[in-house]
Amino acid sequence: NSLPDWRWFKGETSTPWYNSLKLFRQLSPGDWSTVVDQVAEELKTQVKETSHKIPQRELISQKSPPQVIVKSSPKNALRPQCAIITPVGPGHAEIYKEAERSIRDACVRSPGPFCKVIPFRIDDQQGKIGRSRARNFAVEQAAAQGIEWVFFLDADDVLVPDTFANVEPLLDDYDAIWGQIFSFQDGSKQAERREGQLGPTNRFEDVLNADPFHSLQMGHFVRTEIAAANPFDESLDVGEDFHYYMRIWAKHRCIKINEPLFANRRGRHSIGPRSGTGHEWTVRVNQMLNQYRNQPATSPAQQVVAPMKLAIYGMMRSGTTLLCDKLTVPDHGLILLEPNIHLNNWPDQVLKQMQEFGLDVSEEAWKKADESPESFQSYFNRRLLPKLQSLDYWGVKMVNFANWQSFLEMYPPEHLILCVRDLRDVILSALDLAPKLDLFVDDNWIEKRAIQTAKSLVEMAKRPHTLVRYDDMCQQPELIDKLAEQLGLPGLGNHRMSLEAVPHRKYEDDKHAGTVTTNSVNRYLREPNGPTKELAERVFRICKEYNEAFGYTEDNLATSVTSFAVPGVIEEKPLKSNAAQLDEFWKNDQLANIIPQNADLGAFPEGWDVRPVLWEQLKEHIKRSVLEIGCGYGRLCQAFPTDYYLGLDVNPQAIQTAEQTHPGYEFQTIGFCDEYPKTNAALLYTVLLHIDDETIKPMLERICRSSDVILIAEILGKERWRRTGNPPVFNRDFQDYIQLMMQQGYYLSSCIEKPYEHYPETNISFLKFQRMPGK
Known part of the structure; x- marks a missing residue:
């Protein structure tokens, strides 16, 4: 078959599904020579473009830094990027491989609040550049690329598995985040917490009054613009770390949390011409701290503590x-x-x-x-x-x-x-x-x-x-x-x-x-x-x-009340609502009723691949996210790129299957009456036919609070399709959905019909609603 996957579209060479790849096409089946020629020309172009960067080669690794792209957690799709900046000095080229591996492992464990985590390796094998200049250059590059956060990781240290997850709740409220100090002996895989260290705090005075050996270390997150505005002092060979820390803590919202962010390796320090001894560092840093301690107290913009x-x-x-x-x-x-x-x-x-x-x-x-x-x-x-x-x-x-x-x-x-x-x-x-x-x-x-x-x-x-x-x-x-x-x-x-x-x-x-x-x-x-x-x-x-x-004990079954009188009316126990019954049914349904079973049609009872139609319907609206409500086991998720998609379902087994079947896509279980996250567009594919007339209105209200664009795909026809059973179905007519959505302040912006081959002479309708101006 000479046609590629539909997600590459007709005649295109790129796609948002695989944004790091370029497609080279055969003009006819078996015509590989044309493809090889195209690739050769592309490589020549890449070499020519790369040659313009030669003046910076002393600061950039001979090997291109690996780019780790990971899917963010689904709170909302507007997630920042993070650069992991590591100067690789004399004697640290091999050990850096462990640091790089720890970055990948942490991303796999959880990317936390970040949509991309990008290692920035700065090679300084001869020790001529120095850590400070290398870090400053990398910060400038990160800022130029629009990367919002950076993390400074020394080449001989490693990230802990939960590095990114540990800071997710804090990113909005702080400008820089440190963790507890953990260290391990070279050759060991067991890190230990440093005894006697400064505990969790967001107070600058706590940092000033602590032993610097027990307070802060290099591995920390910081907003890129703040790191760029407070560069490391390139004239210092020792103490440049605390010189930088003091300026950040004095002026910005900083915190040291109770969890570690990285582990420090003992026994593999840099040995270049610009490295210093531990004694020199201790003397220099304490001089800095004394200077700050003797300054008038300031009020840095830390997180509000409001009595x-x-x-x-x-x-x-x-x-x-x-x-x-x-x-x-x-x-x-x-x-x-x-x-x-x-x-x-x-x-x-x-x-x-x-x-x-x-x-x-x-x-x-x-x-x-x-x-x-x-x-x-x-x-x-x-x-x-x-x-x-x-x-x-x-x-x-x-x-x-x-x-x-x-x-x-x-x-x-x-x-x-x-x-x-x-x-x-x-x-x-x-x-x-x-x-x-x-x-x-x-x-x-x-x-x-x-x-x-x-x-x-x-x-x-x-x-x-x-x-x-x-x-x-x-x-x-x-x-x-x-x-x-x-x-x-x-x-x-x-x-x-x-x-x-x-x-x-x-x-x-x-x-x-x-x-x-x-x-x-x-x-x-x-x-x-x-x-x-x-x-x-x-x-x-x-x-x-x-x-x-x-004071509530078995011996005191009732508190004496002077005005208490027992009424003769027996109160009734409230019955479960329809929503509760639906929630209970779908949670226990496993995968039985997600799609009609048809051995001939397989995963698409429609008789054709639905996903391109969904993309065409919603692509103009999707800026950062699309939400599928009632995603089942994720059969439609590939209609959208991984970075945009979040699938929700009340059925835990369906979500588990979706996560196993579609790695890279985000899925979550949700309560039947929970609020939905904000999104550019919401998709409900053959979902509302399972929602009764009493429950559908509050459900649509919650959906409308989450999105201005809602695509409802349903088999219409109340008279033909409605029935009781297990589960019952509540198919509606075209005008029913028009009226329901008008009540929410939405108008029908498009309507298309496609065949649904599992049911003879049946169509499925795609109804796209958008919020009315001013609503």
Whole structure:
């Protein structure tokens, strides 16, 4: 067959699927002589172009540095590149091969936040150039190529396997990142942590006051423009490393983390004319440190550490939202509702809260930042924190305990309030709320969340705190007044700002008629025997340490409540939603119903290769990413280049098969009601026919929040195709999709039909929708 793979297109010599390759074509089958002639001419051109670079040959390795291209993690497709800069001095040419191998191994393990990792080897076998000049030249080259980050790795050192993964959460918030010092003896493969070294810190004074041998080493990440603006001093043969470190730490946001980034090899130091002794280095570096120590204190732009008045952490369904509102006093102080600042999501309720409170927060600026690569924490520190600090006080209310230790270190509270409740009542209350949530919350999620939170609360209670028990607060509402007085607040808020910011919480206000009541205290006693009560009892038994710490024991089955009366109505256990049932079915379906089985048609029941059509439909829209929702085992992923594609599915086995079958492509499992990541274009190929009429609208809302362009491929025809069964199918008519998407603010920009040969006289329709201007 004289035709190449379709991804090379007609008559083209390059393709985004293989952007490092060039295709040479036969003019007719067997015409290799023409191909050989074309290759020969191309090589001549390459040699001629290379010859213009000869003046720089003293700095560039005779061998072209290898380029390691790796696929980034899928948070979003706008990922930076990283150059690994290594001067190779006298006696280090062979040992550098191990360093280079460690780079490849780390990339294979995880590229972390980077889309490309590129080794820059600078040869200095005669030792005439010097480390500083070599590094500076490489930084200039990286900057010229638009590479955003560099990592300085000495030739005799190696990266650790998780180098890139270790810095992924930090890239938005810091300009330079160091790790813990690990070293190994030449010939050994076992690295050991250096004892007595400086621990994790982002404080310049900590670095200044530490023994330099135990503080920082060369292997670190730094933004390229910052490295270029702070070059190594080429006049120094020793101490140039700390001379550079001091300038970076004094002026920029730097951190030393608790994980290693590289391992230092002992016993193979450079021996060229510009190498120094350990004694000379120690003397020179301590002189530098003393100079900085004697300078007036400066305030480098490090990560914001912003004290706050109070932090409310509590078990779900334990009255934390009520406290949030009561302790928010208009014109004085605001308690943010579950901002999760450090968890890289964008909590829209915080925008509503701040606007309702009267703070000038632009919704347009919020949305623009949300669509940008900037993390929420960076945006919060830069834009929202100054507004909060202008108030008499501010604080947070949290029920998500993920990384709570680091959060409280970054935003230390003057007062820590812990809210607890009998776990049996917690479980029953959470099951009541679950059907009202947009997100998928089932029995398993509630059980797991309650147990994890209970453990975190026990640990957090070891810190100074004020304990608020739900039972006590409901029986004695005046305790809230006393708490406000204890905290030094000007009074209590008389509003439900937090409830209004999250609509599903409003039912709480209606349930208790806008006041604090005992209606939900000891509700466990009213629960009839059955699966719901069994779940509550199981969680209670598992969390024995929580019960003992906060006064909930088997001996004290109920807290005495003076106004408590047992009603005669038995509450019903909420039924699983359609979304929950769909999620459960597809997670357990393995690979049975991904495509119709047809031995003659194989992987394409359509009877033809679908992938070129998908590429033609979406290529004009794809700048950085394309998202396939319901990707199954990835049969369509090759419609798009690896650097652009992310496939999502609720079926774990399908995702596992996809990863094994299509290495280089990115796949992830996702909860049925999870938010979708931002993308240039979203593809749903024969997915929506499996979504019932009740569930499809909220699903489309989430999809529309992620993309301005949505391609829906479906077999249309409600009357012909709809049926019950396992699974049921919910085929729709053309006008159904037009109406559904118009409700979301989208118009149909193109529609094409193709045959679907598995079903006789059947077509599949490709409906491309785009967001209406201004929507």
